[in-house]
Amino acid sequence: MGLNAVVAACYVFPVLVSVLAVRFFYVLWHSGQPESRLCATRLRCLIVLGSGGHTAEMMNIVTTLQKDRFTPRYYVAALTDNMSLQKAQVYEQSLIQSNGTKAGESAHFMQIYRSREVGQSYVTSIATTLLATLHAMWLVIRIRPQVIFCNGPGTCFPLCISAFVLKVLGLGWSSIFYIESIARVKKLSLSGLLLYKLRIADQFFVQWPQLQHEIRWQSMHTLTNASYLRELAMSAS
Amino acid sequence: MAEREHRTVFVTVGTTCFDALVMAVDSPEVKKALLQKGYSNLLIQMGRGTYVPSKVSGDATLQVDHFTFSPSIADNMRTASLVISHAGSGSIFETLRLGKPLIVVVNEDLMDNHQSELAEELAERKHLFCARPQTLGETIRAMDLETLVPYEPGDAKPVVALINRFLGFPVA
Numbered sequence: 001m002g003l004n005a006v007v008a009a010c011y012v013f014p015v016l017v018s019v020l021a022v023r024f025f026y027v028l029w030h031s032g033q034p035e036s037r038l039c040a041t042r043l044r045c046l047i048v049l050g051s052g053g054h055t056a057e058m059m060n061i062v063t064t065l066q067k068d069r070f071t072p073r074y075y076v077a078a079l080t081d082n083m084s085l086q087k088a089q090v091y092e093q094s095l096i097q098s099n100g101t102k103a104g105e106s107a108h109f110m111q112i113y114r115s116r117e118v119g120q121s122y123v124t125s126i127a128t129t130l131l132a133t134l135h136a137m138w139l140v141i142r143i144r145p146q147v148i149f150c151n152g153p154g155t156c157f158p159l160c161i162s163a164f165v166l167k168v169l170g171l172g173w174s175s176i177f178y179i180e181s182i183a184r185v186k187k188l189s190l191s192g193l194l195l196y197k198l199r200i201a202d203q204f205f206v207q208w209p210q211l212q213h214e215i216r217w218q219s220m221h222t223l224t225n226a227s228y229l230r231e232l233a234m235s236a237s
Numbered sequence: 238m239a240e241r242e243h244r245t246v247f248v249t250v251g252t253t254c255f256d257a258l259v260m261a262v263d264s265p266e267v268k269k270a271l272l273q274k275g276y277s278n279l280l281i282q283m284g285r286g287t288y289v290p291s292k293v294s295g296d297a298t299l300q301v302d303h304f305t306f307s308p309s310i311a312d313n314m315r316t317a318s319l320v321i322s323h324a325g326s327g328s329i330f331e332t333l334r335l336g337k338p339l340i341v342v343v344n345e346d347l348m349d350n351h352q353s354e355l356a357e358e359l360a361e362r363k364h365l366f367c368a369r370p371q372t373l374g375e376t377i378r379a380m381d382l383e384t385l386v387p388y389e390p391g392d393a394k395p396v397v398a399l400i401n402r403f404l405g406f407p408v409a
Contacts, residue, residue: 035405043404053326064393069406147404177400182391183326185354203403205396208358 027167031202045070046145049077049084050153071106074143078114085109137162148176152189164200179205186210245278247317251325254285257370258342263290268299270377324352333388339365364388
C-alpha cells in the first residue's frame with residue numbers, strides 16, 4: 001500500500017508540476033491582455049496606500065475612479081502608518097455624506113505588517129519579510145480582489161505576489177495596475193522594478209519621459225504596458 | 238512697515254529630521270540674504286530635528302520663530318511669501334499647487350536619495366529653485382521669482398480612462 005502510494009506520487013507529481021508550469025505561463029501571458037468584454041459590473045478593489053506621498057497620489061486616482069464600478073474598495077496600509085488610512089477614511093466619509101450610502105458598505109480599511117522598517121537589521125528583516133508575505137497572502141485570500149491599484153510603497157510587492165499566486169492556482173483573477181510615483185523621475189522604485197521585471201503588473205504607468213525611455217530600452221515587447229503619462233496627477237491634500 | 242509684516246518665509250521639513258536645513262536657514266548668511274530680498278519673518282517647522290534655532294523678535298531685523306509639528310501647515314504655506322522645503326513630494330506639490338515661490342533643499346544625508354531627482358527635474362522646468370543646505374544663501378541671493386513658471390497640476394483622468402478600457406468598461 002505504502003509502495004503504491006509512492007509510485008502514484010511519482011506519477012502525479014510531475015503531472016502536477018507540468019500543469020502548474022503551464023498555468024504559470026498562461027497567467028503571465030494573459031496578465032497583459034485587456035478584457036474584451038466586461039465580466040462584472042462591479043469590481044472588488046484593493047487599493048494599496050503608503051507614506052511619503054504615495055497615499056496622496058493614490059487618492060488622486062481613487063477620486064477620479066467611477067465609484068459605482070470600482071466597489072467595494074479595500075484600502076490597505078502598513079501597520080505603522082496611521083495617516084494613510086485616515087486620509088482614505090476622510091475621503092470615503094465625504095462620499096457617504098454626499099451620496100447617502102450606508103457606512104461600511106463600500107469601503108473597508110485594513111492594515112498589513114511591513115516587510116522592513118527603516119533602519120532594521122538585515123537578519124531580522126528576513127523573518128519580518130516572511131511574516132509580511134504570509135499576512136499579505138491572508139489578506140488577498142480574504143479580500144479576493146478583482147482589481148489592484150498600487151504605486152510603489154514596500155507593502156505593495158507582497159500583496160501583488162500573493163495575488164499572482166492566487167491567479168496561478170486558479171483561486172481568483174485580478175488585474176494589477178501599477179502607477180509609478182511622480183517622485184520617480186529617472187529610476188523605478190524597487191517595487192516598481194520587481195513588478196515590471198517579473199511581469200506581474202498588467203498595466204504599468206510611469207509619469208516621466210526619462211522612465212519611459214528606460215523601460216523601452218530594457219525590453220521592447222512590453223512597451224504597450226508602459227504608458228507614458230507625465231505629470232499625471234498629484235496633490236497632497 | 239505694514240507691508241513688511243506680511244513677507245513671511247516658511248521653512249518646512251515635514252515629518253523628517255533635517256537639521257542641516259534648519260541650521261542653514263538659521264545662519265547669519267541666509268538671514269541676511271532673506272532680509273536683503275525684503276522678507277520680514279522667518280517661520281521654521283523643524284520636525285524631528287534636534288537643532289533649535291534661536292527665536293528673534295523686534296522690528297529692526299528678521300523675526301524668527303519655530304515649531305516642531307502643526308496640523309495647519311497648509312495655512313502656514315498659504316500665508317507665506319516664500320516657502321523653503323525639504324524634497325518630499327508631498328510638500329513640493331502642496332506648495333506648487335498654492336502657487337507659492339519655492340526653494341527645495343535636498344537632504345544629502347538620506348541613503349536612497351531619489352528625492353533629488355524630482356526637485357532637480359522640476360527646477361529644470363523652472364517650477365522651483367533647487368539648493369543644498371550649503372548653497373541656500375547663494376540660491377536666495379541669485380533667485381529671480383519672475384523666472385518661475387507656474388505649475389499646472391496633472392489630471393488622473395487619462396489614466397483612469399486607460400484602466401477602464403483595459404477592464405472592458407465603456408469609456409465615455
